[in-house]
Amino acid sequence: MNDKKIAFIYCVNNRALYEESVRYVKSLYVPEGYEIEVIAIEGASSITSGYNQGMRQTDAKYKVYLHQDVFIVNKNFLYDIIALFEKYPKLGMIGVAGAKTIPKSGVWWESTQRFGKIYDSHTGEMKLLSFKNTELDYEPVQAIDGLIMITQYDIPWREDLFTGWHFYDLSQCQEFLLAGYDVGVVRQDEPWCVHDCGIRNLRNVVDGDRKTFNQVYGQNVNKLNRKFLPLVSILIPTYNRPHYFELALQSALNQTYENIEVIVCDDSTNDETEKLIKKYTAKYDNLTYIKNPTRLGKFENAIKLFNLASGEYINYLMDNDLFHPQKIEKMMNYYLNDKNNEITLITSHRQLIDENGNFLNDIASTRRLFESDTIIDGKIIADYILMSLANCIGHSTTVLFRKRNLHEPFGTFMGRKYLCNIDLASWFNLLANGKVVYISETLSYLRIHDDHKSQSIEVRLNEVIDYAHLIIESRKKGLLQKDREYELALKNWLNYNKILLDKTLYSNNLERVNELQNYHLIVEKEYNILIQSRIAQAFETLKNKYNSNEKKLIIFFVPGADIITGGILSIYSIYEETKKLKHIHNCETIMCTLPNDTILLKNTNFKNDVPIYPFELVMSYFKQLEKCIIHIPECYTDFFLDNILDRDKETLKQVSELQINLLIQNIDLAPSRDTIAKLFDYTRDVTCTTAHKQYSTREYRENFGIPLHYLSVWVSQEQYKFKNYEDKENLMVVSPDPHPLKEEILNRIKERFPSLEIFIIRNLKYEEYKDIISRAKWALTFGEGLDGYFVETVFSGGISFAVYNSNFFTSEFKYLKTVYKDYIDLLNKICRDIESLDNKKEFKKYHEQQLDIVKDLYSYDTYVRNVTSFYKKQYTFK
Numbered sequence: 001m002n003d004k005k006i007a008f009i010y011c012v013n014n015r016a017l018y019e020e021s022v023r024y025v026k027s028l029y030v031p032e033g034y035e036i037e038v039i040a041i042e043g044a045s046s047i048t049s050g051y052n053q054g055m056r057q058t059d060a061k062y063k064v065y066l067h068q069d070v071f072i073v074n075k076n077f078l079y080d081i082i083a084l085f086e087k088y089p090k091l092g093m094i095g096v097a098g099a100k101t102i103p104k105s106g107v108w109w110e111s112t113q114r115f116g117k118i119y120d121s122h123t124g125e126m127k128l129l130s131f132k133n134t135e136l137d138y139e140p141v142q143a144i145d146g147l148i149m150i151t152q153y154d155i156p157w158r159e160d161l162f163t164g165w166h167f168y169d170l171s172q173c174q175e176f177l178l179a180g181y182d183v184g185v186v187r188q189d190e191p192w193c194v195h196d197c198g199i200r201n202l203r204n205v206v207d208g209d210r211k212t213f214n215q216v217y218g219q220n221v222n223k224l225n226r227k228f229l230p231l232v233s234i235l236i237p238t239y240n241r242p243h244y245f246e247l248a249l250q251s252a253l254n255q256t257y258e259n260i261e262v263i264v265c266d267d268s269t270n271d272e273t274e275k276l277i278k279k280y281t282a283k284y285d286n287l288t289y290i291k292n293p294t295r296l297g298k299f300e301n302a303i304k305l306f307n308l309a310s311g312e313y314i315n316y317l318m319d320n321d322l323f324h325p326q327k328i329e330k331m332m333n334y335y336l337n338d339k340n341n342e343i344t345l346i347t348s349h350r351q352l353i354d355e356n357g358n359f360l361n362d363i364a365s366t367r368r369l370f371e372s373d374t375i376i377d378g379k380i381i382a383d384y385i386l387m388s389l390a391n392c393i394g395h396s397t398t399v400l401f402r403k404r405n406l407h408e409p410f411g412t413f414m415g416r417k418y419l420c421n422i423d424l425a426s427w428f429n430l431l432a433n434g435k436v437v438y439i440s441e442t443l444s445y446l447r448i449h450d451d452h453k454s455q456s457i458e459v460r461l462n463e464v465i466d467y468a469h470l471i472i473e474s475r476k477k478g479l480l481q482k483d484r485e486y487e488l489a490l491k492n493w494l495n496y497n498k499i500l501l502d503k504t505l506y507s508n509n510l511e512r513v514n515e516l517q518n519y520h521l522i523v524e525k526e527y528n529i530l531i532q533s534r535i536a537q538a539f540e541t542l543k544n545k546y547n548s549n550e551k552k553l554i555i556f557f558v559p560g561a562d563i564i565t566g567g568i569l570s571i572y573s574i575y576e577e578t579k580k581l582k583h584i585h586n587c588e589t590i591m592c593t594l595p596n597d598t599i600l601l602k603n604t605n606f607k608n609d610v611p612i613y614p615f616e617l618v619m620s621y622f623k624q625l626e627k628c629i630i631h632i633p634e635c636y637t638d639f640f641l642d643n644i645l646d647r648d649k650e651t652l653k654q655v656s657e658l659q660i661n662l663l664i665q666n667i668d669l670a671p672s673r674d675t676i677a678k679l680f681d682y683t684r685d686v687t688c689t690t691a692h693k694q695y696s697t698r699e700y701r702e703n704f705g706i707p708l709h710y711l712s713v714w715v716s717q718e719q720y721k722f723k724n725y726e727d728k729e730n731l732m733v734v735s736p737d738p739h740p741l742k743e744e745i746l747n748r749i750k751e752r753f754p755s756l757e758i759f760i761i762r763n764l765k766y767e768e769y770k771d772i773i774s775r776a777k778w779a780l781t782f783g784e785g786l787d788g789y790f791v792e793t794v795f796s797g798g799i800s801f802a803v804y805n806s807n808f809f810t811s812e813f814k815y816l817k818t819v820y821k822d823y824i825d826l827l828n829k830i831c832r833d834i835e836s837l838d839n840k841k842e843f844k845k846y847h848e849q850q851l852d853i854v855k856d857l858y859s860y861d862t863y864v865r866n867v868t869s870f871y872k873k874q875y876t877f878k
Helices: 015-026 047-057 077-087 168-178 207-228 242-253 272-283 298-308 327-336 378-388 422-431 457-477 483-506 510-545 566-580 615-621 634-643 646-653 673-681 698-704 742-752 766-775 788-795 811-815 823-837 840-857 860-871
Strands: 002-012 035-042 060-066 070-072 091-095 097-099 114-120 127-130 138-140 148-151 182-186 193-195 232-238 260-266 287-291 313-316 343-353 374-377 435-447 552-558 588-593 612-614 627-633 657-664 686-690 708-710 729-734 757-760 776-780 799-803
Touching (some): 002 015, 002 077, 047 060, 047 168, 077 091, 077 182, 091 168, 097 182, 114 182, 168 182, 242 260, 242 272, 260 298, 327 343, 327 435, 457 483, 566 588, 566 657, 612 615, 634 673, 673 686, 788 799, 788 840, 799 823, 823 840
Parallel strands (some): 232 313, 588 612, 729 757, 776 799
Antiparallel strands (some): 070 193, 097 114, 374 435
């Protein structure tokens, strides 16, 4: 065997392609003292027979088996492969693309663990095909693609088994692995090869060859799959539901992830499930069935399954639910790429289905949290659940978690076994200690049937007791650290429990009723301690600023969260102008949190000196009101109606001149006509004001059924720091709004302009926000379009990009270069437009075009006139 020789072996049926490939071979740098040989086998009956023939014709130690349509573009190819083989004597064969695992289909491209890169044209277009990168010199795999297979040892190709053009590559990989060698995908900074194969179906494999491959190598493939991939345990507790159970079991066994075990613990009172599962245990060696000799119950059965699990990862599957076939695969991809082990829980959107598998509408807890896959701090999600009392993570079927991360028994939180929210108890242990992945795709199906629809009072009792314990104990786990969030969680629990208390009269479980009453006292005490000092502070401020005998009052509502949005800034602006117009309306002006909302004394996110008061305190302080105008942000109309106390409702109804005005700043959030009609129970004087011309029309007035007045908003150039092109940074600010194409759009911009900094606006004080938009050349909004990110950037000297939205943009914006007809249009054109505008001349010219339109739309004088007209009841559409 000549260890200074490299042979390139082809099976040839197209001389032109072959000769082109050889030209690339002959252009490679050849190490001193080495020689290359090219062998063309023509007329071979199969690849295996052709490659065996080529192997026998040469004494070269190193052999490169490659397709005639492969062109090696790495000039140092020979240096690289020789160095790799000399460094790793155990490395028998290498390629440029391959997979650690082989799926049941036998198509390595469908593996969850693919590595390598290559320029390829199988889609009809030559482009980079890139899988996972490896940080090693080579990634040990089970399969490499047959387009190029490079060896330093000779093992005969199995022409006795594969007499065609498929599975020869997977077979040869297995032969090397069975002989004790490694098979690897090399690390490539840039692709080593171009594969000009033309359009082909990657699944176009011969079933006979697949069957042969599985028969000969299946056992070794399964063994290596288990070696390369961590084991996932799917745990199915079942009780007297054989039909639904079988459907659930099938969805577990049909998972595409290549290393799972399925364990069933049968708590049934009959043998129907035991009978039907026998055909599955006979067929699947990764299925374990256990019949409990005596019934354990839901909690203990789940614990038993947990203790039986051998997997590093666990996913429960309730016996009436279903998995998407790729659920485990898609979730495990995140764990496998989690180098720092930060992820402790993965969940997804879940679809409700009925008894027959038909889709049902989402409920509050199952609505899609994010439009695209999102990784988020688990504490943020935990706080959201506690404040909303809605399990947005999902029940046991939905979540995949790492077994070692659960430090308490399943269903236990802070030492307490939960009664109803068994899954949440464990989720909170995980949420407090890591990150959550939320996959926006539907990966599980929750069946709703009669058992779910008619929850007993005992179940409701257990649920509300579990939530009380979660809230009270959560601060010890680092959750609900902000007083506002803790206050909201306590308040919402008290409200929920108030509804339940009357129903407990029908419960025979006195122990549970007493436990609930004790928790009520604890939560109430915590809540009162939390709010008393702030109520006292608000009352002192109220006394110092307002006379309790005041008879005329204008109230502006804001949410109790210390946040900043364009809508909140707009409310503050209208508030300030309203105060200046006292000579018109003759009222005091005050700002309040919404009814039954958390207490917020001042918004700290932007410069202002506006105190905020609890609405209930204001209602009890002003006892002689004769005139009152209430401004409600459109998105909080339902909240106002649902949360106002009866006594405050009656107080308002007694006001002789009561007007309720809806501040419609975003037409998409406007209340329905039915919701608006509920306000007539307070007063017949219900109006609305609008922020955009596009929905300030007679048609909208008729749709709402109430007078409509165009108020506009005050946004003016003098409020912002203006910088010219030459003073701008190479920076793009991006709105935080979600969109399905957002990630793809931003990735395309990053690839095209690697030096461009992309900054997504989050958690900034308003002055910090104004500073960054003054420095940015560009702004890209994924929100309503004509929003603050768009307008304020233009006023700061930048250029804005958006998708045209007829609900907000006036028609003249439609003709702007950077206002696109849809997000596909934006995706295709934004890089080209940035490139064309990124010079002083074009930037200045186009910015002036945007500025002229925006300035015409926003005028302070017009704004003041509009506010004044409102208080004179001179509405745009009466």
